[in-house]
Amino acid sequence: MAVTNPDNAPHLRASMILVPIDTPGFNxxxxxxxxxxxxxxxxxxxxYEDCRVPAENLLGLEGAGFMIAQARLGPGRIHHCMRAIGAAERALEMMCQRAITRVAFGGPLAEKQFVQEMIATSRMEIDQARLLVLHxxxxxxxxxxxxxRQEISMIKVVAANVCMSVLxxxxxxxxxxxxxxxTPLAxxxxxxRMLRLADGPDEVHKTVIARRELKRFAS
Ligand SMILES: Cc1cc2nc3c(=O)[nH]c(=O)nc-3n(C[C@H](O)[C@H](O)[C@H](O)COP(=O)(O)OP(=O)(O)OC[C@H]3O[C@@H](n4cnc5c(N)ncnc54)[C@H](O)[C@@H]3O)c2cc1C
Known part of the structure; x- marks a missing residue:
């Protein structure tokens, strides 16, 4: 990561250090x-109150904490998406099973067009999300x-939202x-629900997606 002037971005100089939980001052x-x-x-x-640990507890280099945190985010976000898609798939399976077995207003729910629409939309959304994650x-x-980075931001938003919609x-x-x-649905x-926040809220990802997209057209 190129930091031209770290004084303008103090978070880029943060460090990561291991603190054993029995250290005095760790509450x-x-x-x-x-x-x-x-x-x-x-x-x-x-x-932390006057909590001190030896310098050898430092993870990586001093000042490299932000980079360490960033390094896990790409793979971490893909992992979140895999969980989101798995959960959506399970929810759709349960939706279909319930629609077939539950009879209301003279017939199974599976025969109601509103329910069919929910099933079809869920199938389409899950497969779109899965392909985007694979990409x-x-x-x-x-x-x-x-x-x-662009694709990772995109799937982070898409998979989390598809998962919530299908559920x-x-x-x-x-x-x-x-x-x-x-049922496990609730x-x-x-x-x-936290997937739309953890590792960056939807709005922040959308902002950077738009920014990168606009950059392609800036003269
Ligand atoms: C269960 C869970 C686990 C987490 N695990 C970790 C972890 O392991 N490590 C870690 O570092 N963090 C973790 N987080 C923190 C997570 O990354 C933050 O909650 C998230 O980035 C939002 O920051 P915030 O909570 O401070 O909300 P805020 O920054 O106060 O944002 C609140 C809302 O304001 C809006 N918003 C914020 N910024 C912008 C912007 N620039 N443009 C437009 N809208 C904006 C969004 O709608 C956002 O949801 C976790 C969060 C949760 C819920």
């Missing part, structure tokens, strides 16, 4: 409760992470059962 306040999971998502609120992964493998439709087709905890929705 684990709480796992942050996330969408009804009181145990939290594994992310904790921590307060981004192929670009990462063939030309590298940096060259694949929402699956809940709708299940009716009241869908919002109950008797829990999947709660667990995966």
């Amino acid at each position: 684990l306040i709480r796992p942050v409760p996330v969408m009804g999971h009181a145990g939290g998502s594994g992310h904790c609120e921590i307060r 981004a992964a192929w670009k990462m493998d063939t030309v590298g992470k940096k060259e694949a 929402d439709r699956a809940i709708q087709v299940h009716g009241a059962l869908g919002v109950s905890d008797d 829990r999947m929705w709660r667990d995966l």
Whole structure:
């Protein structure tokens, strides 16, 4: 990463250092409760008070923390997308099974056009997202992470949103059962909603996608 003047970007000089949790001054306040999971998502609120660790605990070079964090983001985002698509696929499968077995208003839900529309749209969205993720992964493998940044941002937004849309439709087709905890759908929705935020919210990715797109036309 080229940093012409680090004074203008202090975050680029951040370092990463390992802090054992039994170090004096390390205070684990709480796992942050996330969408009804009181145990939290594994992310904790921590307060450091005069907490000191030896210099050899440094990860990589001093000042390289931002680059280390960035390095994991490309593969990390692809991983998020794979989970999102897997969850969407499971939700669609459940949607179809419920539509076939549930009879309401004189026939199975599968015969209602509104339900068919939800199934068809979900199938189309999932396959579009899957192909886009495959394309981004192929670009990462063939030309590298940096060259694949646009595709990675695109799939991060697309896969997270497709996952939420398909889960929402699956809940709708299940009716009241869908919002109950008797199926995994409500829990999947709660667990995966964070994908539109973690590793960059949709809006930030869309901003950089647009910026790169506009750059192609700037004189
Ligand atoms: C479950 C979970 C796990 C996470 N794990 C990690 C982790 O392991 N490591 C890590 O570093 N971070 C992690 N994050 C943090 C995550 O990356 C941030 O929450 C995310 O980048 C949004 O930052 P913020 O929460 O400070 O919201 P803010 O920056 O306050 O943004 C709030 C909202 O404002 C809007 N917004 C913000 N900036 C812009 C902009 N430039 N243009 C337009 N709109 C904008 C967006 O709608 C955004 O959702 C995690 C978050 C969650 C929910």
